[in-house]
Amino acid sequence: MTEETPAPVLPSSRSLILVLGGIAMMSGLLVVLTYQLTLPRITYNQQMALEKAIFAVLPEATVKSNYLLDESGLALLSDEDFANANVFAGYDGDGELTGLAMEASARGYQDVVTILYGYSLESE
Template identity: 50%
Template sequence: MSTEEKNQIPSSIKPSSIAMIRTLGGIAMISGFLVVLVYQITLPIITENRRIALENAVFKVIPDATSRVNFVLSPDTLIREDAITDDRDVQGEKIYAGYNKSGQLMGIALEAAAPGYQDVVRTLYGYSPKCMCIVGITVLQSTETPGLGDRIETDPEFLANFNALDARLNTDKTALIHSIETVRHGTKTAPWQIDAISGATVTSKAVGKGLNNSTQTLLPLLVKHLDVLSQSNQGGIK
């Protein structure tokens, strides 16, 4: 077939622009539908796995805890999660009380979050009413730079900051006596300070800011219910 003959192919059998657009549009619609479908199917699984991971982390941040009870803490009330019915709308912060084998309250686990270098850094920390200090921490979510920012999860010296980080309240029980702060590596001089990781100061400060914001807000509410928390060890989850 000559070039002239090729150029004489009837226009009726040439693919039109409209047909191509329709085809591409259809493919895009089907692809979008499949993405949404997969998201809807996997979302409950992902959500449940996150819930399980978070609740299991309670035993990591509260030393000697062997069982836990989940609560919802609001400015006015503290309610056991298993006492909340479907027809009861309860707003508040979810917290986790940890108990030892004898049923004694060993601490309460709470969440904290603040912007880091890449994204929000979410942590779970354990608060001990006995020493009025933070006694453990674990990272729930972080996308910080590998080898630098992600060292907040593994660096022994950094994690040692949270063996007994001062979180005492003032006499009015309305705020911390000393705000939790992150200081440059090697310059820590007070028990409420966090010694930053060298080369990951931004991420270290995100941890400190999250802890300070959370403790300043939640601890004044929490201390009002310590008697209830101490007596709520029956039916704890192991």
Template identity: 40%
Template structure:
């Protein structure tokens, strides 16, 4: 029998062994990937939770305790516990005297490269945004990532006007303008060289505040009215 015939006879068995080996390697690799994911997931979640907590303290200075809330379909605040999923998540921050410092609100939207996730602080008494942090971004290093580092840009969010009118709506929608062209307290001064990313932040904040701030403002007004009535009743009893 020729050498060629011998090769032809042995090839099917060799191919089968090779296929089985590849399948085995694939199964083992998949198992290792799943195990690695399962083992590292708690640590990843813990690190994310720690980063979020740190961001809340940054956008709401003076906070010592937080309570997570979601917004129900009828526009009311509802307390949520860890692990609960809601379309809008926000955190009430309280100081050492249990007085409300403000609300830290999560929001997200499309940036230049990918989805940008942010957190901003809202003071319902002043009706202003008082802080801003980027939670997640894949914007271009050296350009788009200036939304996280540029001091002038971040200063926009120390007193950004989000006041509510008598009809319960935002007086003016937050927008981003070209750098140096800011004239109104509800405008964000953009970043030259990172126009798309800074405009994306304006769109995210503008959409989120339009939807969420009126709800928080009205809720805060109701709480203050209730507290005032309780104080009056207490004074009368004295």
């Protein structure tokens, strides 16, 4: 004389799918929102780090100019196009060219490895 307990009522598949879909949509929205909100700050910090590195490899330079070197040749860029530049010319206080800094990158084991190397006219 045992009393049978009724089986628990399971939620419908539809409600499970709706809840899981809603959570996934909210998670995706939060990831995209975080990316969009932090992108300007990350870009600014990367540009400041690159500018600091340029003056580290060209210690005599006080002013720099941005250039883009591609298949069509060398083109002078404005400071607003700093992100597109891959060659940087350093000038001293008198406006004399002190050296060049060039950015290069190659595929590494897991990610792209980017280096910045400088060529000084004074210490060839």
